[in-house]
Amino acid sequence: MDIRQLRMLVEVVRHDGFSAAAEAVYATQPTLSKAVRQLEDELGEVLLERSRHGVRLTPAGQIVYRRALALLGEREDMLRELQELRGLQRGELHLGLASLGSDVLFAPVFARFRQRYPQIELHVLERGSEDLEESLRAGEIELAASLLPVANDLDWQPVRTEPLVALLPAGHPLANRPGLHLQDLAEVPFVLFEKGFMLNRRIIQACMARGFTPREASRSAQPDFIVALVAAGLGVAMLPRMIAQARRRPDVVLVPLDEPELDWKMALAWRRGGFLSAAAQAWLALVAEQHAAGVPSP
Numbered sequence: 001m002d003i004r005q006l007r008m009l010v011e012v013v014r015h016d017g018f019s020a021a022a023e024a025v026y027a028t029q030p031t032l033s034k035a036v037r038q039l040e041d042e043l044g045e046v047l048l049e050r051s052r053h054g055v056r057l058t059p060a061g062q063i064v065y066r067r068a069l070a071l072l073g074e075r076e077d078m079l080r081e082l083q084e085l086r087g088l089q090r091g092e093l094h095l096g097l098a099s100l101g102s103d104v105l106f107a108p109v110f111a112r113f114r115q116r117y118p119q120i121e122l123h124v125l126e127r128g129s130e131d132l133e134e135s136l137r138a139g140e141i142e143l144a145a146s147l148l149p150v151a152n153d154l155d156w157q158p159v160r161t162e163p164l165v166a167l168l169p170a171g172h173p174l175a176n177r178p179g180l181h182l183q184d185l186a187e188v189p190f191v192l193f194e195k196g197f198m199l200n201r202r203i204i205q206a207c208m209a210r211g212f213t214p215r216e217a218s219r220s221a222q223p224d225f226i227v228a229l230v231a232a233g234l235g236v237a238m239l240p241r242m243i244a245q246a247r248r249r250p251d252v253v254l255v256p257l258d259e260p261e262l263d264w265k266m267a268l269a270w271r272r273g274g275f276l277s278a279a280a281q282a283w284l285a286l287v288a289e290q291h292a293a294g295v296p297s298p
Contacts, residue, residue, distance in 0.1 A: 001042050003075060006068040008035040009047065013065055016054040039064075086278055092121040093279040096132035096144035099221055100197065101243050101266060105160055106145070109286050116286075120279050128196030128221075136271060142280045147198045148265040156267040157284055159291055162240035164257045164264060167230045174236075175253040182210050182259055189217035189235030191226050199264065203238055206262055227252055240264035 011021040012032060022029045040047050047061035057065055085091045097106055113122065125132070125141050132144040133151065150156050166185065168175045174184060186207075192214075193200045207214045217235035220226050224247060226237045231251045239247075244254050268287060270276060276284075 001039060003071070005035045005039040006064075006071060008032050009039060009061075009065065010068050010072065012036060012048065012055060013057060013061075018055075088117045088120060088278055088282055090119050091277065091279045092123060093143075093277065093283060094123045094125070094141045095283070096125045096127065096135050096141040098129050098132065098145045098197075098266075099126055100128075100193070100199065100223060101160075101240060101264075102126070102145065104242055104246060105266060105290075106287075109283070109290060112286055113283060117279070117282060120282075128194065128200075129198035130201070131196040133269065136269065142270060142277060143283060144269050146267055146269045147202075148267050150267065150269045153272050154269040155272045156269040157288065159266040159268055159287055160242075160264075161266070162242050162264045164238045164259065164262050165241050165244050165254045166257050167227060167237045167239060167244060168253050168255060169230060169233045170251045170253050172236075172253070175255065177255055179256045179258045182207055182257075183212075185214075185236055186210075186212040188215075190214040191217050191229045191235045191237040192219050193226075194219050194221040197221070199238075202262060206259065223247060238262075 008021070008025065008027075008031075011025050012018055015021040015024055018029045018032050022032050025032070036048060043060070043064065045060035045064075046058050047064055049056045049058055081090065110122070113120070125135055127135065129144075129146045132141070133146055133154065135141050136144040136154070145159070146154075146156070148156065148158075166174075166180050168188075172188075174180060174188070177184070190203075192203070204214060215235075218229055220229065223239060223243055226239070227244075227247045227249065229235070230237050231249060238257060241254075241256075248254070268284060270280070
């Protein structure tokens, strides 16, 4: 039994005969007769009583006809919903966004996406880049904000590149420098991010490559609290320039960090070879528009 046979049965009943039904579905009368006969053979029941006055459903035919109408209706509903989904009239998108920088990079995209696609539900998972990549592989999210370079099993689209700056208390001896290298900070305690932040790992690895392990003063997942810890004199922190500039305060000085290899390169990643929904593709397109136009620095 297939949907085409059910459709032909319904049309024969609606048009009270094979001849009119054949014209309605652009098929020949023998084709319809064969389809209905095959359906009867498969079900082991006579569905139609044929006469020169037309056709009439048998009791078994009434059951099949009623069910056929329901199945055909469900099929049309399914096709309409799929069409709506393709047209971004309905659906959902699961995103993974990093705690660091999402307010500047993605809040404007949220606003535009809601305006263009009000029926798409956005679900956001907020974690560090390393944790988000694992959630991506597990299928919990469709797109993840992550730092470049990403793993080989992921594809990506660029979002923003920013140099890092060192944040120091206003009275610190290094606060008046025009620029700093990591070696200059070897004796200064570090205020780091919580576990799961890829930037953490890269800063620590870069320090070790220069011959020292940073002394850890504290950790936090919140940029505002990190800045407050620096202001309190706890140590030095490193943030992407645009994020640090958005949190300027008189008791904290921003000094450029002359370490290009540590540039903060944010991207959106997805599983290589995986299916991207229409909603995900629309999100990527909006981010690409923003990336091309440039995001004004705070």
